[in-house]
Amino acid sequence: MSNPCRFLVSLLLLAAAAGRAAIGDSGTGIAGDWLTRDGKSIVRIERAGPAFTGAIVWLKDPEAPGGGPKLDHMNPEPSRRGRNILGLVILRDLRSDQDGNWSGGRIYDPESGKTYRCEASLDGPDRVRIRGFVGIALLGRTEIWQRAPKAPILSP
Numbered sequence: 001m002s003n004p005c006r007f008l009v010s011l012l013l014l015a016a017a018a019g020r021a022a023i024g025d026s027g028t029g030i031a032g033d034w035l036t037r038d039g040k041s042i043v044r045i046e047r048a049g050p051a052f053t054g055a056i057v058w059l060k061d062p063e064a065p066g067g068g069p070k071l072d073h074m075n076p077e078p079s080r081r082g083r084n085i086l087g088l089v090i091l092r093d094l095r096s097d098q099d100g101n102w103s104g105g106r107i108y109d110p111e112s113g114k115t116y117r118c119e120a121s122l123d124g125p126d127r128v129r130i131r132g133f134v135g136i137a138l139l140g141r142t143e144i145w146q147r148a149p150k151a152p153i154l155s156p
Contacts, residue, residue, distance in 0.1 A: 034145035054091030074113030107132045
């Protein structure tokens with residue numbers, strides 16, 4: 001292969017690698033801080049062994065109407081209703097697929113107290129599609145979360 005061809009192939013490979021890094025690969029691209037669709041919270045998604053988990057690390061309004069922290073009062077298990085929403089793990093067991101998506105997870109909605117099956121995919125470097133569903137993915141709802149600046153971990 002001539003030098004100009006070798007240079008062009010090297011340049012193309014470098015560009016492909018840079019593009020993959022910009023949107024994240026299937027193993028780490030979902031990790032980070034994500035502002036939820038309604039702008040009420042930031043969820044920090046981190047690797048936990050072979051899967052990913054997500055915890056609420058910021059709330060726009062962290063206090064309950066009567067004062068004090070917002071609690072998980074809608075949880076179907078009475079013993080968990082005293083948990084602080086701030087710091088609550090709401091996303092569990094999300095695993096990377098070979099095609100750059102994540103599936104097999106569960107997502108908890110503290111506003112309703114319900115837990116749903118979950119899958120996710122990146123929509124560019126700063127957007128993630130989170131789909132919660134019951135049964136099959138067709139029976140669910142998708143939210144788009146925006147990448148947020150790194151939020152401090154706030155003590156519950």
